[in-house]
Amino acid sequence: MLSPIPWKLTDDVAIWTQNWPWVPNPPNGANSFKNTISPFGGDGIGVSVRLIDDKRAVTLSGVSDNPINQGGMSPIDLSGVQYHYNQAVRVQSPMVFRNGAFRAISWEEATGLFISKLKALRDQGTPEKAALVEGSAPGTMKDLLGRFMACYGSPNYMSMPSASDTEAQILNLMYGASGTMGYDLENSDFIISFGCGILEGWGSQRTLLAYKDWRQEGSRGKTTLVQVAANASATSSKADEWVAMAPGTEGAVALGLAHVIVKENLGNLGALTGRAFGLGSGVDSEGMSFSGFRNLVLKEYAPDTVAQITGVSAEKIQDLARRFAKAKSPLALPGRGKGTMPGGLYDFMAVHSLNALVGAVNRTGGVGPVMNPPLTPWPETALDSVAEKGLQNARIDGAGSRYPFSSSLLQRFAEVVAGAPKSPVEMLIVYKSNPAHNAPSSKEFNRARSKVPFVVSFSSFWDETTKDANLVLPNHSFLERWEDGTTPTGVPFPTYVLGGPVLSPMFDTRSTADVILETAKALGGSVASSFPWKSHEDLLKFRVAGIAENQRGLVSVPGSLAGQEPKGFSSAADLWSILTENGCWYDPSQKIGKATTSFNAPSGKFEFYCNRIAGGLRQAGLDPKRLNVSVEGEAVCMAHFEPVEVEGDPNRYPLLMVPEELAYVFEGEVPSSPYMTKIWPDTLLKGKTLVIQINPEDAHRLHLYEGDPAVIESLKGSAEVLVHLFNGVRPGTVSMAEGFGHTGFDAYIRDKGANTRDMTTVASDPLSGMPLWWGTRVKLTKV
Amino acid sequence: MAKQQADTYSRAGWLYFVGGLVLMLFVGWVLFPKALYCTRTQPFEFSHATHGPQGAAGNECTDCHAFREDGSYQGIPPLSKCMECHEELMGESEAEREFHEKAIEMAENGEQVRWLIYSKQPVCVYFSHAAHIKMAELECTSCHPDVTNQMAPPPYVQNRITGYSKDVWDRMKMSDCGDCHEKHGANNACFVCHK
Numbered sequence: 021m022l023s024p025i026p027w028k029l030t031d032d033v034a035i036w037t038q039n040w041p042w043v044p045n046p047p048n049g050a051n052s053f054k055n056t057i058s059p060f061g062g063d064g065i066g067v068s069v070r071l072i073d074d075k076r077a078v079t080l081s082g083v084s085d086n087p088i089n090q091g092g093m094s095p096i097d098l099s100g101v102q103y104h105y106n107q108a109v110r111v112q113s114p115m116v117f118r119n120g121a122f123r124a125i126s127w128e129e130a131t132g133l134f135i136s137k138l139k140a141l142r143d144q145g146t147p148e149k150a151a152l153v154e155g156s157a158p159g160t161m162k163d164l165l166g167r168f169m170a171c172y173g174s175p176n177y178m179s180m181p182s183a184s185d186t187e188a189q190i191l192n193l194m195y196g197a198s199g200t201m202g203y204d205l206e207n208s209d210f211i212i213s214f215g216c217g218i219l220e221g222w223g224s225q226r227t228l229l230a231y232k233d234w235r236q237e238g239s240r241g242k243t244t245l246v247q248v249a250a251n252a253s254a255t256s257s258k259a260d261e262w263v264a265m266a267p268g269t270e271g272a273v274a275l276g277l278a279h280v281i282v283k284e285n286l287g288n289l290g291a292l293t294g295r296a297f298g299l300g301s302g303v304d305s306e307g308m309s310f311s312g313f314r315n316l317v318l319k320e321y322a323p324d325t326v327a328q329i330t331g332v333s334a335e336k337i338q339d340l341a342r343r344f345a346k347a348k349s350p351l352a353l354p355g356r357g358k359g360t361m362p363g364g365l366y367d368f369m370a371v372h373s374l375n376a377l378v379g380a381v382n383r384t385g386g387v388g389p390v391m392n393p394p395l396t397p398w399p400e401t402a403l404d405s406v407a408e409k410g411l412q413n414a415r416i417d418g419a420g421s422r423y424p425f426s427s428s429l430l431q432r433f434a435e436v437v438a439g440a441p442k443s444p445v446e447m448l449i450v451y452k453s454n455p456a457h458n459a460p461s462s463k464e465f466n467r468a469r470s471k472v473p474f475v476v477s478f479s480s481f482w483d484e485t486t487k488d489a490n491l492v493l494p495n496h497s498f499l500e501r502w503e504d505g506t507t508p509t510g511v512p513f514p515t516y517v518l519g520g521p522v523l524s525p526m527f528d529t530r531s532t533a534d535v536i537l538e539t540a541k542a543l544g545g546s547v548a549s550s551f552p553w554k555s556h557e558d559l560l561k562f563r564v565a566g567i568a569e570n571q572r573g574l575v576s577v578p579g580s581l582a583g584q585e586p587k588g589f590s591s592a593a594d595l596w597s598i599l600t601e602n603g604c605w606y607d608p609s610q611k612i613g614k615a616t617t618s619f620n621a622p623s624g625k626f627e628f629y630c631n632r633i634a635g636g637l638r639q640a641g642l643d644p645k646r647l648n649v650s651v652e653g654e655a656v657c658m659a660h661f662e663p664v665e666v667e668g669d670p671n672r673y674p675l676l677m678v679p680e681e682l683a684y685v686f687e688g689e690v691p692s693s694p695y696m697t698k699i700w701p702d703t704l705l706k707g708k709t710l711v712i713q714i715n716p717e718d719a720h721r722l723h724l725y726e727g728d729p730a731v732i733e734s735l736k737g738s739a740e741v742l743v744h745l746f747n748g749v750r751p752g753t754v755s756m757a758e759g760f761g762h763t764g765f766d767a768y769i770r771d772k773g774a775n776t777r778d779m780t781t782v783a784s785d786p787l788s789g790m791p792l793w794w795g796t797r798v799k800l801t802k803v
Numbered sequence: 804m805a806k807q808q809a810d811t812y813s814r815a816g817w818l819y820f821v822g823g824l825v826l827m828l829f830v831g832w833v834l835f836p837k838a839l840y841c842t843r844t845q846p847f848e849f850s851h852a853t854h855g856p857q858g859a860a861g862n863e864c865t866d867c868h869a870f871r872e873d874g875s876y877q878g879i880p881p882l883s884k885c886m887e888c889h890e891e892l893m894g895e896s897e898a899e900r901e902f903h904e905k906a907i908e909m910a911e912n913g914e915q916v917r918w919l920i921y922s923k924q925p926v927c928v929y930f931s932h933a934a935h936i937k938m939a940e941l942e943c944t945s946c947h948p949d950v951t952n953q954m955a956p957p958p959y960v961q962n963r964i965t966g967y968s969k970d971v972w973d974r975m976k977m978s979d980c981g982d983c984h985e986k987h988g989a990n991n992a993c994f995v996c997h998k
Binding site: 022023024025028029032033035036038039045050051052053 | 824827875962964
């Protein structure tokens with residue numbers, strides 16, 4: 021005891037346990053930082069990767085001079101490195117499903133198989149039997165795949181549904197513009213958000229920066245945020261005011277506000293003065309006369325009528341409309357949640373009409389079309405007779421024909437293929453998406469998939485779709501490949517981000533773009549000649565040259581947002597090297613309110629009454645009733661409220677399940693990361709069971725107490741859940757978080773909770789046909 | 804009779820006790836340290852005196868022990884630093900010749916010299932030189948012994964159980980860092996050093 025032996029030995033043994041050789045210790049080394057594009061939900065933002073010894077990625081952080089996110093990152097992007105290094109989840113080489121199991125094969129064999137299958141369809145004269153589903157953010161890959169399918173000869177090129185689908189249609193119909201829809205959030209002083217998840221991830225990272233701005237009273241004073249939504253979300257709780265309305269009635273609220281503004285003459289067209297069509301009476305491009313939007317709104321959407329539809333009191337509507345119109349730069353935001361769900365076309369039209377009435381269109385602090393970055397235009401495609409014949413077929417999903425205004429309807433595709441006696445598709449290619457889990461009705465998609473003989477996945481991960489595929493051609497991870505991104509939805513000026521590989525490939529993977537380019541060349545003829553680029557990098561250099569030629573815009577450099585002048589650029593090579601180092605090109609001179617936009621709609625003006633609807637319907641020879649439109653006459657071409665029929669007998673299924681989107685749960689190409697699973701509260705996931713939120717009134721009726729197990733059942737499926745009583749859930753509805761119920765990936769996410777999309781009934785949006793799943797009839801039974 | 808026996812017993816017992824005590828103290832304080840520590844030599848006989856400001860090379864300490872551009876501290880410099888001068892033989896010492904022979908090969912293979920680090924801390928410890936030298940403006944010798952005038956590296960006395968050098972015991976254990984932080988009012992929370 022009096023000697024040092026016991027004390028020293030105890031201490032030393034403790035320290036010895038720190039140095040056991042079998043405890044993994046990453047080797048130390050020198051730090052370096054490289055910029056690249058964000059991995060998943062980022063939509064065209066840049067990330068900075070911290071590397072050790074230039075060969076091991078440690079963390080990701082935002083690039084603080086990127087004008088989109090200014091260094092902010094979403095939880096899924098911050099976790100990107102976890103996905104890169106997760107050996108259990110990454111596809112490590114090309115795989116083919118043969119004799120009951122996946123077998124690793126060489127790239128030669130894999131691309132050979134891919135090419136031969138594609139060739140076979142062409143040789144038999146039916147290239148339209150190949151279909152492709154992708155889920156990338158807007159950028160070169162999206163365009164490249166579309167171009168490939170067109171040159172190949174298949175019209176069946178689909179994207180995962182999102183709110184940008186609706187915005188694209190609004191841009192076409194009301195604004196007569198191309199590009200993206202931008203919202204100048206930080207300069208507005210009164211925002212009415214129709215369900216948009218401002219704090220859940222709606223829009224780009226910029227939304228959160230704007231929110232921060234609103235809360236700090238600048239020279240503009242404080243910005244008022246009003247959230248119009250069915251259930252209490254984080255955004256509803258943090259908004260200055262939460263207007264609770266019946267699910268699916270956002271459009272009616274907007275029209276009620278429009279009514280008050282028109283009736284009390286509170287509107288001011290602003291930049292649209294003299295440039296608006298269809299507000300008063302007139303004649304459309306088909307020669308039909310109409311009395312106009314003002315008349316429609318006055319007649320049909322008096323506050324009392326709207327109160328009946330929405331559950332929002334007439335006084336509230338009047339008061340809100342007056343405050344909104346009197347603000348200096350009011351702005352209304354259409355959408356729902358994070359924007360993964362398409363919005364109803366007429367609902368969005370209502371909100372955009374509301375914006376137009378208060379002069380928010382093309383005004384600082386308002387809304388307007390944002391031109392695409394001036395990348396080099398794609399060269400003309402060559403189409404041989406096989407391709408032309410293939411493209412003449414109507415799309416299986418009916419977009420462009422049966423549904424003249426939509427461009428992609430994955431849900432309809434699944435329904436048609438699932439319902440056909442023989443599948444019209446022989447090959448399905450999947451890129452950067454996981455429809456087996458995320459399709460609006462995953463059950464429908466999987467039924468369709470089971471009828472397709474050959475499914476190819478380009479995914480880097482063993483997601484549900486890839487586990488069920490026939491051939492896997494794994495893409496490099498985001499740290500190993502080239503990627504670019506054009507303006508994300510909502511950003512009020514054009515942007516372009518470019519990122520290059522930061523590490524050499526860890527596994528036997530290949531860049532999908534390179535595979536597509538090789539495939540095009542192997543198919544020969546007109547397909548090959550339409551893809552003259554040698555590699556993805558080559559292609560991107562070609563595209564970026566267009567921006568350099570245009571000589572407009574700036575590139576962010578370190579410190580550029582802290583007051584130091586952002587850089588211009590001289591040649592294409594100069595621009596290329598700046599972009600690959602720092603990442604972001606942007607053009608603030610084209611910001612909403614600064615840019616002069618022309619409206620290329622048939623009237624040459626902003627259209628409250630959409631000539632293209634009238635024209636499109638006539639050209640397709642379609643009766644709007646066939647497209648579930650409940651009104652007739654001029655209202656078909658203007659914003660109005662369409663009650664959406666939610667499938668199911670309300671007596672058997674008395675509750676309405678509203679899917680909930682959360683900031684810390686991700687649903688997309690990949691699921692929530694292991695890091696994200698650590699921040700989930702017990703009111704979301706308890707053990708492995710999903711917790712749903714119900715109103716105490718409903719709980720009382722069903723004899724359910726806090727934390728009780730229950731079974732939630734819809735027409736499509738059921739799930740075992742626990743209940744959490746929450747007053748913020750509208751009585752009669754049930755709030756169920758999306759993003760759970762995975763059967764792929766690894767133990768961090770697999771078998772946790774239940775998949776809402778397995779249970780959803782999908783309604784078809786009137787006129788556009790887009791999938792709407794904001795409500796599913798369910799019943800809840802105590803276990 | 805019993806008393807006599809008791810006397811003898813207690814005297815012998817007392818002797819045994821003291822003898823045993825002295826023996827154990829000897830084992831504990833002399834033999835145990837000898838057994839616990841072993842002395843190892845550095846791979847090369849590096850002389851700070853020769854390389855330092857008063858020596859033949861006339862380098863400043865910070866020429867080799869410097870901060871990198873990003874603010875992290877280099878610590879012991881990489882082989883490339885040595886090769887900046889020692890591509891060719893600079894002097895006539897035996898030690899340098901020995902070094903030079905091996906160094907050329909190591910540089911080609913991309914290897915580093917396996918210096919034994921006196922101040923090595925466990926992986927769980929985060930230490931920032933920038934915070935202590937640039938912000939707190941401490942001298943190097945506040946924590947490290949002054950080796951400027953030493954012709955050979957100090958002996959590396961290694962604890963056989965933990966693998967760390969004995970020099971850490973007196974100056975750089977957690978309690979030493981904590982004491983200094985407390986004295987100077989620096990933050991002593993866990994997460995300051997254990998991230």
